[in-house]
Amino acid sequence: MIERCFKTGRPCAFEPEESPDQVFVGIPYKNPFKDLFEYGVRPALEELGLSPWIAYEHPSSRDIFCKLCEGLQSSSAAIIDISEPNPNVHFELGILAGTSKPTILIKQKGADVSTDLKGMENLEYDGAEELCELLKKHLTQATTKARTYPKVAGYATYREFYRDCSLALDQSSKKVDLTHIRDEPPQDFEGVSDWFGEVIKWCDEHPYGKVRRLIAVSNDRMLAWAQELAEYVKNRPNYNFEVRVCQWTANFPAINMVIFDRRRVFIALTGFGATETAGFQVSDRLIADYFVDYYNNIWGKSDDLNNFLDRVAKGEICIDE
Structure with a gap:
């Protein structure tokens, strides 16, 4: 967990608690990504007994980075889509690096990612069905390790x-x-x-x-x-x-x-x-x-x-x- 808020320097006022069955999903909620989430990511998680945390399902008047940080800290693992340039992605990856949570990067086949992310291992998908199968395989490995070995x-x-x-x-x-x-x-x-x-x-x-x-x-x-x-x-x-x-x-x-x-x-x-x-x-x-x-x-x-x-x-x- 993050010891101190990167903005205030104080302990987090919300005291997020990690849920072993929750997975943070960093993906734009717009087409075609909306369909990828609903028909690729969500079914894969539910089949494994996991629940997604995605920002749009948690409306709040709080600072967006504060909300994302809470979602990241309360999750046991994360799925981040890097197909499009997005400043939130770099923020999310920075938080994840500080917590050592299992993280799966995904991107559409043929997508040109930013230079900072090109050297990072990722899963390439071509549609929701393929993404679902890839995630079921890799999530089983990542979340089992995170949840089974204290x-x-x-x-x-x-x-x-x-x-x-x-x-x-x-x-x-x-x-x-x-x-x-x-x-x-x-x-x-x-x-x-x-x-x-x-x-x-x-x-x-x-x-x-x-x-x-x-x-x-x-x-x-x-x-x-x-x-x-x-x-x-x-x-x-x-x-x-x-x-x-x-x-x-x-x-x-x-x-x-x-x-x-x-x-x-x-x-x-x-x-x-x-x-x-x-x-x-x-x-x-x-x-x-x-x-x-x-x-x-x-x-x-x-x-x-x-x-x-x-x-x-x-x-x-x-x-x-």
């Missing part, structure tokens, strides 16, 4: 785990969801307190971003940390840092996680000792969405941090020493 990495120690969490944080610009559902505060883990400090720093550097943190408070030491977090939340000028407390009564830690920009998930697994934490990460938009749904479920059933601390102060909730 990137996975494993970590034998918590130091390795949080090292790469820090790297992923540096590459994020919109949203970070994380949990710390265990009996030990971060300062019990050498190097981990630095990671939590980096999260706070990220909030300061990304006023348009958002951090949500879920914690469990089961003893005095976790309560002290929760109170520190409450002070930080209180002093946040941008209100981009939220903390909630979930109920966790088991005498072992939960499976903890960090989700970056709805596209990368880090899962922490704790062994017999507190520091015997290993884990893995998955970089895949669809899988990340599953974890976001799970996170939202817990978030919706958890207590606001300040409300929780008020209930503790009133004696409504007892915390173990």
